[in-house]
Amino acid sequence: xxxxxxxxxxxxxxxxxxxxxxxxxxxxxxxxxxxxxxxxxxxxxxxxxxxxxxxxxxxxxxxxxxxxxxxxxxxxxxxxxxxxxxxxxxxxxxxxxxxxxxxxxxxxxxxxxxxxxxxxxxxxxxxxxxxxxxxxxxxxxxxxxxxxxxxxxxxxxxxxxxxxxxxxxxxxxxxxxxxxxxxxxxxxxxxxxxxxxxxxxxxxxxxxxxxxxxx
Amino acid sequence: xxxxxxxxxxxxxxxxxxxxxxxxxxxxxxxxxxxxxxxxxxxxxxxxxxxxxxxxxxxxxxxxxxxxxxxxxxxxxxxxxxxxxxxxxxxxxxxxxxxxxxxxxxxxxxxxxxxxxxxxxxxxxxxxxxxxxxxxxxxxxxxxxxxxxxxxxxxxxxxxxxxxxxxxxxxxxxxxxxxxxxxxxxxxxxxxxxxxxxxxxxxxxx
Numbered sequence: 001x002x003x004x005x006x007x008x009x010x011x012x013x014x015x016x017x018x019x020x021x022x023x024x025x026x027x028x029x030x031x032x033x034x035x036x037x038x039x040x041x042x043x044x045x046x047x048x049x050x051x052x053x054x055x056x057x058x059x060x061x062x063x064x065x066x067x068x069x070x071x072x073x074x075x076x077x078x079x080x081x082x083x084x085x086x087x088x089x090x091x092x093x094x095x096x097x098x099x100x101x102x103x104x105x106x107x108x109x110x111x112x113x114x115x116x117x118x119x120x121x122x123x124x125x126x127x128x129x130x131x132x133x134x135x136x137x138x139x140x141x142x143x144x145x146x147x148x149x150x151x152x153x154x155x156x157x158x159x160x161x162x163x164x165x166x167x168x169x170x171x172x173x174x175x176x177x178x179x180x181x182x183x184x185x186x187x188x189x190x191x192x193x194x195x196x197x198x199x200x201x202x203x204x205x206x207x208x209x210x211x212x213x214x215x
Numbered sequence: 216x217x218x219x220x221x222x223x224x225x226x227x228x229x230x231x232x233x234x235x236x237x238x239x240x241x242x243x244x245x246x247x248x249x250x251x252x253x254x255x256x257x258x259x260x261x262x263x264x265x266x267x268x269x270x271x272x273x274x275x276x277x278x279x280x281x282x283x284x285x286x287x288x289x290x291x292x293x294x295x296x297x298x299x300x301x302x303x304x305x306x307x308x309x310x311x312x313x314x315x316x317x318x319x320x321x322x323x324x325x326x327x328x329x330x331x332x333x334x335x336x337x338x339x340x341x342x343x344x345x346x347x348x349x350x351x352x353x354x355x356x357x358x359x360x361x362x363x364x365x366x367x368x369x370x371x372x373x374x375x376x377x378x379x380x381x382x383x384x385x386x387x388x389x390x391x392x393x394x395x396x397x398x399x400x401x402x403x404x405x406x407x408x409x410x411x412x413x414x415x416x417x418x419x420x421x
Contacts, residue, residue, distance in 0.1 A: 007316040011302075018304065078298025082359075085271050085294045086317060214273060 004088065008096045016104025021069065025062050025105060026112040032058035033116040044121050051120035052130050052181040055113050059134060060170050062109065063141045067162045070101060070149035071210065080210050091207030094146055098203060102142035110134050126181055133177040133191055140173055140195030143202035150209035173198075222396055223286040223366055224248040225270070230279035232265045238277065239265050245415060249286070249366075252389065252399040252409055257417030263402035266417075267294070267369045270400060285366040286396070290318055293365035295373055299356040303345035307336065307355055310344050314359050323362075330362035331355075333388055335381070349376040361388060368392060368399040 016022065036054045037047055047054075074080060083093055110131055117127040148166040152158040176191035224247055231241035239262035247253055255263045268274045270281060271294045285291035301310040308327055315323030331337045334354040339347065347355060353376045360368055368389070374382045386407050389399050393411050401407065 003319050004317045007313065011313055015302070076298065077302075078296050078300040081271070081273055081294065081296060081298070082300045082314065083317070084273055085292045086290070088317075 004086070005092060005096050008083075008088075008093065009100050012097055012100025013103050015069075016066070016100055021066055022104055022108040025065055026108045028065050029058050029062035029109060029112050030116060030119070032061050034119060037120065048121045048123060048126075051117065051122035052126050053178040054120060055116050055122070055130050056133070056174055056178045058116065059109055059113070059138075060141070060167065060174055063105070063138075063145055063170070064163050064166060066101070066105065067145050067149045067152070067166065068159050070097060070146055071206070072149065072153040072158060075153045075210065075213055080214055084211075084214070089207065090210050091203045094150065094206035094210065095143075095203035097206070098139075098143040098146040098199070101146055102139050105142055105145075106134070106138040109138065129181050129184075132188060133180045136188060136192050137173045137177045137195050140198035141170060143199045144169055147202035147206040147209070150206035150213070153210070154213040169198075222249045223284050223398075224251075225284070225367060225398065225400075226280075226282045227270075228280050228282075230266075230269065230281065231277040232262055232269055232274065233277040234262075234265060240417065241278070243279070247398050247400070249396045249398060250393050250411055252393055252401065252412040254407060254412050254414045255400065255402040255417060256404060256414060261417040263417060264296075264371050267296075267371050267400060267402055270367070271369050283367060290320075290363055290365040291367060293360040293363045293368045295356055295360050295368070295370045297371065297375075299344070299352050301344045301352070301355060301359070304343055306341045307331070307344055307347065308340035311355065311359055311362060315362050318363050320362075320364065326362040326364075327358070330358040333361050333384075334358045335384065350378060350381060353377060354381060357385065357388075361392075366397055368397065368401075370399060370401045370403070372403055373401060374403055374405050 033054055040046060080090065084090065113130055113134060114127065117130065144166060148162050151165060152162045155161055172194045173191065176187050176194060179187035180191060226246045228244050230243040232239045245253065255266060257263055265274065269276055271292055283291055302313070308331065311327045312323055315327050320326060328337070331340055334357055336351060336354055336358060339351065344352065344355065357373060373385055377385065382405065386409060389407065390409055392399060
C-alpha cells in the first residue's frame with residue numbers, strides 16, 4: 001500500500017474508534033442478542049441450539065449501525081473532492097474505507113460474540129464456528145456497508161434506506177455463516193466466496209456512487 | 216502541450232458545462248501561463264463554481280477540452296471550495312497535517328506550521344477545527360492550499376467570511392504564489408489587487 005492510502009487508512013481507523021463508534025456497535029449487538037432469550041423464554045437447550053444463528057442475526061443488525069457515518073460526513077465536508085483533486089481513485093478510496101471500517105468493526109464484534117455466547121449458553125465448539133464464520137464474513141459485511149453508505153449518502157433519510165439496501169444483500173452471508181454451524185467446512189467455503197465477491201465488487205460500486213453524489 | 220522552455224500553463228478551449236440537463240455556459244476559451252491569474256466574476260448561478268470544478272477535474276465537460284500542463288515535480292492542483300474538508304474533532308494543525316501527508320510532501324508538519332503562520336492562525340494550531348469561526352475555517356482551508364504548494368490554485372470565493380485584514384493577506388499570498396511560478400483562477404466579486412490578474416466576466420448567456 002502506497003503512502004497516501006496508508007495515511008487515509010489510518011484516518012479511517014481512528015475515526016472508526018473515535019467518538020465511541022466501536023462501543024456503540026458492541027452494545028447494540030449485545031442488546032440485539034439478548035432480545036432473543038427475552039422473546040423465547042429461559043429455555044437453555046433451545047437457546048444453545050439457536051444461539052449461533054442469533055449471534056449472526058445480531059451481527060448483521062449491528063453492522064447497519066455505523067453505515068451513516070462511513071461516507072456521508074466526508075461527502076458533505078468535501079473530503080472526496082479534495083481526494084479526487086489529488087488524483088486518488090475513488091474506488092481505491094472506498095476499498096481503503098472498507099478496510100478501515102473492518103479494522104474498527106470486526107475485532108470488537110468478534111470479542112462481543114464471546115460475551116453473547118456466554119449469555120446464550122452456546123457450547124465452545126459452536127462458538128469456534130461462529131468466530132470462524134465472523135472472521136470470514138465480516139470483510140464482506142464491511143465492504144457492503146461502505147457500498148451501502150455511498151449509495152445512500154446523498155439521501156435525506158439515509159439510515160432507513162440503508163437497511164433496505166444492505167440487509168437483503170447481506171442475506172447470503174447470514175445463510176452461509178449460520179449454515180456453517182451445522183454444515184461445517186463447505187458452508188464456510190461458500191461464505192468465503194460470498195465475502196470475496198463483496199470485497200472485490202463493493203469498492204467499485206462505492207466509488208461510482210461517490211462520484212455520482214459529488215456531481 | 217508546451218515547449219520545453221515553458222514552465223507550464225492551462226489551455227481551455229471550447230468548454231461547455233451542463234448541470235442538471237441545462238447548459239450553464241458554452242464555448243468558453245482562455246489560456247493562462249505560469250505566473251498568471253484569472254479572476255472570474257458574474258452573478259450567482261452563472262457557472263463560476265462549475266468552471267472551477269471542471270478545471271479541478273471533478274466534473275466532466277459537456278464539450279471542449281482542458282489541458283493542464285504542470286511543471287514536473289509539483290502537485291498540479293490546489294482547490295479551495297465552500298467545504299473545508301477538515302476533520303472537526305481534530306486539532307487544526309493535525310487536520311491540516313493529514314492533507315499534507317496525503318500530498319506526500321516532505322516535512323508535512325513544518326509546511327503546515329508555515330502555512331498557518333501565513334494565514335495568521337498559528338496561535339490556533341492546537342484548537343479543534345469545530346471551534347473555529349467561519350472566517351478562521353476559511354483561512355484554515357486556504358492554509359491547506361498553501362501547504363500543498365500546487366501549481367494551479369482554484370479558489371472558489373476565497374474572501375467569503377474574511378475580514379478586511381484577512382482579505383488583504385490573501386492578496387499578498389496569491390501574489391507570492393504567482394511570483395513563485397504558480398497560477399491561480401479565482402471566482403470572486405471582490406476586486407483583488409493583483410498586477411498579473413486578468414478578469415473573465417461571466418453573465419452574458421451564450
